[in-house]
Amino acid sequence: MRTVVITGGTDGLGKGLALHYLHQGARVLAVGSTPEKGEALLAEAAALSALDRVTFLRADLTSVAAAEELVTTIKGTCRxxxxxxxxxxxxxxxxxxxxTxxxxxxxxALAYLSRYVLSHGLREVLEPAPRPVVMNVGTPGVPLGRIHWEDPQLTRRYSGTKATLQSFRxxxxxxxxxxxxxxxxxxxYIGYNPGVVATxxxxxxxxxxxxxxxxSFAVLATTVAKAVTPMAHLLDEPPGENFSAYRTTRRLPLKGKAFDQGAALRLHALTQDLVLRRRA
Ligand SMILES: NC(=O)c1ccc[n+]([C@@H]2O[C@H](COP(=O)([O-])OP(=O)(O)OC[C@H]3O[C@@H](n4cnc5c(N)ncnc54)[C@H](OP(=O)(O)O)[C@@H]3O)[C@@H](O)[C@H]2O)c1
Known part of the structure; x- marks a missing residue:
């Protein structure tokens, strides 16, 4: 049986995908921080006669320790x-x-570090799957924001928008x-921008x-039910390349600073150091 792990799987797009894969007969592990939302997902799974295939994992992913614990739990439960x-x-x-x-x-912490820990931490259990895919749902293709290399924790001149855009990049x-x-x-590995979705x-x-x-959602946004269709299609039929980026159904060119390999490896080294130093 196929196993799908979804962080944010208790609401919005993540929940839409969780229900989609439960309909398809897959086993779904949905992660979220609010127990009531987890219980609501379990109730919907029960209505689909899929309660035996769904697990709610409560974790506050603003915490690196919690993300690491989640990796250990998933590795302990899923081959x-x-x-x-x-x-x-x-x-x-x-x-x-x-x-934090x-x-x-x-x-x-929430939008980037947790995804770093889960992507790399679950590699061992992804690798043996027949067609393993990681989909990182965010905003590839949006030409805003940058990494503040000199101060990534934004201790100086903080703004919430700056922090959010940095996490996207x-x-x-x-x-x-x-x-x-x-x-x-x-x-x-797929970077995926769902467009504007009413969540x-x-x-x-x-x-x-x-x-x-x-x-603006009432005018511009697509529904979760519609938005998950191209996502599930990509998850089921991923492209041949190790990394790709999409905005809905459109494949994005991997050009510019957002996809610069030197910057990517620099950020990887910086993040690895932060995660290791936290453990020390
Ligand atoms: N909706 C859009 O128009 C849009 C557009 C572009 C990109 N995106 C991207 O799509 C992704 C999903 O967005 P969405 O609109 O579906 O969001 P959403 O409806 O707000 O759902 C967010 C999910 O994240 C979980 N979450 C939040 N804080 C958490 C924490 N500390 N620990 C663990 N889980 C936490 C929430 O569960 P709890 O509340 O229980 O924690 C919920 O399940 C995001 O990455 C977003 O950037 C969305």
Whole structure:
């Protein structure tokens, strides 16, 4: 039976994919931080007679230790993982800089570090699957944001937008480095931009922006049910190349700073050092 691991699998796009794969007869491990959302997913799985194939794993992915523990749990339960989908995200576009108990800036920790730990940490169980894929769901193709090499934790001149955009670009580079480090891997790493999708994401934005985003979603956004179709297609039929990037169904050229291999390897080394130093 196919095994699909989805972070952020209890809401929005991640939940849409979780339900899709439960319909398809796969085993789904959905990760999220809110128990009620996990219970709601289990109830929907029960209605599909799929309760025996779904697992809710509660983890706060702002914590590197929690992401590492999740890797250990998944490796202890699954002999192989066919598809890893990385969706966990909570935008903090406004407000003061927040630092996790481990000392990382919030967006860097949740949106990037957790994905780094899971991508590399689950490699061993992905590799034996017949057609292993990692899909990192973010915003490839958006020409905004950069890595602040001199101060990646944004201790100086912080802004939530800057931090969010940096985490997006870090995820583009994560995919590039993952593939560059292992040219012989069987794992296909896909950076995926779903376009504008009506999820619960605006619920966590401050009030004026929340209403504006919801209003724009009503006009511009596609539904989760529609958005997961091309995602599932790519997950099931990944391209031959080790790394690729898409915006919905359009394959993106791997050009420019977002996909620069030198920068990707530099960020990989910097991140490896941060993760190792935390353990020491
Ligand atoms: N929706 C769009 O228009 C859009 C556009 C471009 C890119 N994307 C990307 O698509 C991905 C999914 O977005 P979405 O709109 O589906 O988001 P969403 O509906 O807000 O769902 C976010 C998911 O992440 C989980 N999550 C948040 N904080 C977490 C934490 N600390 N630890 C563990 N899990 C956590 C949430 O569960 P809990 O609340 O229980 O923690 C939830 O399951 C994101 O990477 C986003 O950047 C979305």
């Amino acid at each position: 192989s993982v066919d598809q890893l989908v990385l969706c966990a995200q909570r935008y903090r576009l406004f407000g003061p800089r927040t630092v 108990p481990e000392g990382f800036e919030h967006s860097f 870090a995820n583009d580079l994560l995919g590039v480095a993952f593939a560059a480090l292992r040219p012989d891997t069987r794992i296909r 619960g994401m605006p619920d966590h934005l401050p009030r004026p922006l929340r209403s504006l985003t919801k209003a």
